[in-house]
Amino acid sequence: MTPELRALRRHAWLQLPILICALLLLLATGYPLLLLFAQSLFPDILGGSLEGFLDPYRRIVETEALGQMIRNSLLWAGAVTVVSWIMGIPCGYLLARTNLPGKLWARLSLLVPIMTPPYIAALSYILVMQHGGFADTLLGGLPDGLRAWFFSFWGVTLVMALSSFGYVALAVEAALSAIPRRLEDAAQMLGARWYQLGALVLVPLLLPAIFNSGLLVFLEAISNFGVPAVMGTRANLPLLPAEIFYLVTSWPIDLPLATSLSSLLCLFALATLYVSRWLAAKAGGGTLKASESALHPLGPLGKCLGWGLFLGLFLLSAALPYAAMIITSLADAWGEGLPALTLGHYQAILAPGSRGLEALTTSLGLSIAAATICVIIGGYIAYVNVRSTGPLQKLLDGLAMLPRVIPKIVVAVGLILAWNAPWIHLDVYNTLWMLLLAYVVIYITDALNYSNTSLTRMSPSMEHAAAMLGAGRARVFFSIVLPQLKPALLAAWVTTFIVCMRELVASILLLPPGADTTATFIFNQFEQGDITMAMAMATVTIVLTTVVLILFRVGRQEA
Amino acid sequence: MLTLVILAAGCGDARQADGDTLVVYSAGPRPLAEAVVSDWEASTGHRVELFAATTGQIMARLEAERYRPRADVVVFASALAAESLKQRGALLPYQPEGLNHTHEAWHDPDHHYVATSAAIVGVALRDGVGTVDLDWSELMSGQTGGRLTMPSPSRSGSAGEFVLAYKLHHGDRAWDDYLAMRRAGLEFSAANSQAIGGLLQGAYQAIVGAVDYLIYRQVDQGAPVRMHYPPSGSALVIRPVAILADTPVEDLAQSFVDHYLSLPMQEKVAAQHLLPARTDVPLSPARAGQGLPETFNIDTAEALEQYRDVLRRFQIQVERAEVVPAGGNNP
Numbered sequence: 001m002t003p004e005l006r007a008l009r010r011h012a013w014l015q016l017p018i019l020i021c022a023l024l025l026l027l028a029t030g031y032p033l034l035l036l037f038a039q040s041l042f043p044d045i046l047g048g049s050l051e052g053f054l055d056p057y058r059r060i061v062e063t064e065a066l067g068q069m070i071r072n073s074l075l076w077a078g079a080v081t082v083v084s085w086i087m088g089i090p091c092g093y094l095l096a097r098t099n100l101p102g103k104l105w106a107r108l109s110l111l112v113p114i115m116t117p118p119y120i121a122a123l124s125y126i127l128v129m130q131h132g133g134f135a136d137t138l139l140g141g142l143p144d145g146l147r148a149w150f151f152s153f154w155g156v157t158l159v160m161a162l163s164s165f166g167y168v169a170l171a172v173e174a175a176l177s178a179i180p181r182r183l184e185d186a187a188q189m190l191g192a193r194w195y196q197l198g199a200l201v202l203v204p205l206l207l208p209a210i211f212n213s214g215l216l217v218f219l220e221a222i223s224n225f226g227v228p229a230v231m232g233t234r235a236n237l238p239l240l241p242a243e244i245f246y247l248v249t250s251w252p253i254d255l256p257l258a259t260s261l262s263s264l265l266c267l268f269a270l271a272t273l274y275v276s277r278w279l280a281a282k283a284g285g286g287t288l289k290a291s292e293s294a295l296h297p298l299g300p301l302g303k304c305l306g307w308g309l310f311l312g313l314f315l316l317s318a319a320l321p322y323a324a325m326i327i328t329s330l331a332d333a334w335g336e337g338l339p340a341l342t343l344g345h346y347q348a349i350l351a352p353g354s355r356g357l358e359a360l361t362t363s364l365g366l367s368i369a370a371a372t373i374c375v376i377i378g379g380y381i382a383y384v385n386v387r388s389t390g391p392l393q394k395l396l397d398g399l400a401m402l403p404r405v406i407p408k409i410v411v412a413v414g415l416i417l418a419w420n421a422p423w424i425h426l427d428v429y430n431t432l433w434m435l436l437l438a439y440v441v442i443y444i445t446d447a448l449n450y451s452n453t454s455l456t457r458m459s460p461s462m463e464h465a466a467a468m469l470g471a472g473r474a475r476v477f478f479s480i481v482l483p484q485l486k487p488a489l490l491a492a493w494v495t496t497f498i499v500c501m502r503e504l505v506a507s508i509l510l511l512p513p514g515a516d517t518t519a520t521f522i523f524n525q526f527e528q529g530d531i532t533m534a535m536a537m538a539t540v541t542i543v544l545t546t547v548v549l550i551l552f553r554v555g556r557q558e559a
Numbered sequence: 560m561l562t563l564v565i566l567a568a569g570c571g572d573a574r575q576a577d578g579d580t581l582v583v584y585s586a587g588p589r590p591l592a593e594a595v596v597s598d599w600e601a602s603t604g605h606r607v608e609l610f611a612a613t614t615g616q617i618m619a620r621l622e623a624e625r626y627r628p629r630a631d632v633v634v635f636a637s638a639l640a641a642e643s644l645k646q647r648g649a650l651l652p653y654q655p656e657g658l659n660h661t662h663e664a665w666h667d668p669d670h671h672y673v674a675t676s677a678a679i680v681g682v683a684l685r686d687g688v689g690t691v692d693l694d695w696s697e698l699m700s701g702q703t704g705g706r707l708t709m710p711s712p713s714r715s716g717s718a719g720e721f722v723l724a725y726k727l728h729h730g731d732r733a734w735d736d737y738l739a740m741r742r743a744g745l746e747f748s749a750a751n752s753q754a755i756g757g758l759l760q761g762a763y764q765a766i767v768g769a770v771d772y773l774i775y776r777q778v779d780q781g782a783p784v785r786m787h788y789p790p791s792g793s794a795l796v797i798r799p800v801a802i803l804a805d806t807p808v809e810d811l812a813q814s815f816v817d818h819y820l821s822l823p824m825q826e827k828v829a830a831q832h833l834l835p836a837r838t839d840v841p842l843s844p845a846r847a848g849q850g851l852p853e854t855f856n857i858d859t860a861e862a863l864e865q866y867r868d869v870l871r872r873f874q875i876q877v878e879r880a881e882v883v884p885a886g887g888n889n890p
Contacts (some may be wrong), residue, residue, distance in 0.1 A: 046625070046626040047625070047626055065871075148881065233879065236875065236879040236880065236881070246713075248619065249615070249616075249619050250619075250713065251614060251615040251618040251619070251637075251640060251716070252618070252643065252866060252867050253618050253619050253622040254867075255622055255623075255625075416623050417623075420623045420624050420626065420627050421626060421627065424627060427629075429623060429624070513610075513612040513616050514612075527714075527749050528749045528750060528753060529753050
């Protein structure tokens with residue numbers, strides 16, 4: 001063997017792990033998305049024909065209702081972002097810059113809506129606002145104008161913004177805490193008024209945080225399926241993800257149109273990402289050194305107003321929907337005023353052999369399996385990624401990023417195509433395996449993120465030392481890297497478990513007929529008019545996942 | 560991921576190459592589908608893999624499996640679904656035994672699909688509501704009094720076909736009728752079962768767009784309801800069976816179709832209160848008195864062409880529209 005060949009072999013051997021990781025991600029994420037995009041361009045490409053090039057897109061352009069719907073979706077996501085800014089930025093400012101008492105509670109009040117799945121909040125709001133709902137029962141009739149307003153563009157916007165303004169508040173708080181007060185003080189000393197201070201100093205410094213949190217909210221809104229499907233239909237506001245869902249699941253099926261709308265949705269998400277990154281890079285100049293700084297003292301009126309804001313937002317974003325959810329789940333028979341209470345619905349969904357219990361066990365099994373697989377594979381991929389360089393690493397990085405940005409519904413539609421292609425000889429579609437695969441593909445980014453953060457802080461010197469002492473690749477990974485990664489992976493496991501337990505859109509698209517997860521159970525029961533069962537299941541799911549989260553937090557503090 | 564794939568390979572049921580198994584996708588009622596399948600298995604000794612679901616779910620699965628077909632025989636609850644597959648060239652023509660004993664007009668003229676049975680979508684009334692000559696216009700304008708419901712056409716295939724057939728029969732006047740019905744306080748139920756539940760409890764006095772065999776099932780059990788066919792016509796919903804063009808077991812598929820049209824199976828069809836395709840099988844006692852009512856004469860190809868547009872327009876302009884109720888604001 002020539003030395004050159006030996007060097008090449010050695011190089012290939014060194015590159016093997018990253019090659020495997022890249023191939024895995026390509027197969028799991030790249031391939032379905034590529035197929036989806038290809039089918040949207042050539043509707044019959046899977047049949048081996050290139051006919052009808054751009055036909056679905058032509059239909060989108062020609063059909064007035066579709067164009068209107070796309071504009072609506074973009075406008076709606078924009079409106080959700082703006083409303084979230086309006087709610088979230090003052091909260092962030094109060095937390096970072098003032099001596100508002102009880103900040104811990106204020107922060108906690110922001111976390112509750114973030115942790116609530118938006119579709120459950122939307123269902124609860126419908127219970128409050130519909131004809132004969134809580135508002136009617138307790139307030140004795142809601143003005144028709146208010147109800148009409150709620151079941152319209154702005155009502156749907158409000159509900160979505162209420163479940164996402166917390167991101168903005170926390171991001172703004174973090175950014176403000178990192179910005180020293182010197183600039184503000186200097187401006188004040190030079191005689192700047194409060195509005196000049198805000199417009200000329202604070203807002204420009206905060207722009208990156210505002211853009212980044214806005215990006216998160218916009219992406220979440222434009223790709224959210226639950227709120228448009230639950231409330232959008234009642235508000236006569238067709239939005240992209242819900243329409244894609246109907247095109248894929250209800251007869252007459254139109255997969256080409258669904259794939260082209262999915263591609264557009266994907267494009268919007270990617271464009272938003274790049275534009276906001278570009279804007280944030282333009283706006284954010286230089287690094288600032290954080291400094292301990294005096295907090296802005298609030299007068300009694302200021303404190304009252306500050307607490308009023310947090311309390312009001314908490315009432316709307318958490319207390320009201322949760323109250324509606326819990327009371328409905330306990331309601332026996334509705335008469336005048338409040339109903340008699342019963343635990344019957346919980347017994348019904350938890351009885352052995354009932355559909356509810358079946359859904360719960362399916363969800364539990366799938367979530368545990370998905371979280372475990374995500375953590376193992378995600379941890380390894382992150383490790384390989386951090387410790388490698390070169391073009392393959394760039395590809396891996398890009399591939400791993402994809403599911404973070406691409407709407408879940410798009411991934412799900414891509415998976416349907418990918419696993420029904422003529423060259424696939426496995427019957428994965430219409431089995432629970434399909435859903436497990438989808439969960440892993442969609443949520444592996446969480447495991448990657450957590451591991452990445454902790455890996456970049458880890459010095460490779462220990463691994464080098466072990467390798468020099470003769471430890472093989474596997475031994476280095478399992479004995480040195482994994483133990484150090486454990487806390488991050490545990491956090492990733494809990495997060496993945498919780499999001500899988502509540503996952504709606506991939507489940508509803510990919511579940512085999514006859515099977516249910518908790519989320520599809522809630523969705524279907526509500527659609528079938530059995531609201532009490534739906535809300536009992538929602539309560540059980542939220543309590544269960546919250547308990548898991550608390551146990552994990554407590555365990556970590558003790559460790 | 561690799562382990563996943565391997566596991567999936569282990570559990571997945573790769574298509575049998577021995578030509579011994581027939582894959583059947585069938586729309587409900589499930590007990591009927593299961594009975595016909597197990598009877599065929601017993602008489603031929605072959606195995607059937609049955610996938611029982613709604614027509615919508617079956618179409619979604621067929622669409623997803625378009626380039627990797629698995630089904631050999633499909634039973635739909637709608638001729639439109641079969642027609643769309645026929646137009647795509649996905650069905651094999653076949654003339655089963657006993658065709659001359661059936662309602663010829665129900666089948667595809669080229670026999671790409673043949674009817675196994677049919678149902679009629681009309682009005683279900685509580686006893687004492689309406690008269691024998693109650694017609695659509697009277698019902699839809701709310702003159703019968705009492706509360707009306709309709710299974711949501713986007714959820715219930717039979718209600719969807721009714722909305723379409725009524726529109727094709729009456730032209731654009733249908734939209735005025737639909738809106739009048741909303742103003743008269745019509746509520747939408749999520750599915751047939753919910754509408755029927757409301758009718759039995761007395762929450763509603765009438766179901767517009769009720770599929771008759773489900774109502775006869777209630778009548779048979781002594782519920783105080785009856786099926787009514789307005790004199791100007793009702794919607795006939797054919798339930799066809801078809802053989803998929805890619806089937807590797809064409810002979811088995813044909814034998815299954817023959818079996819579905821045999822006398823004993825058609826008697827099972829009639830026992831579900833459906834209208835059997837064969838004319839020499841007696842109707843179920845509950846429906847025998849009604850005979851075959853007047854039905855809208857609809858061209859299947861034209862109906863298929865308009866299906867999506869009509870349903871979409873119905874959904875946006877009727878079902879979800881804000882309509883001010885005629886009598887007060889209490890729906």
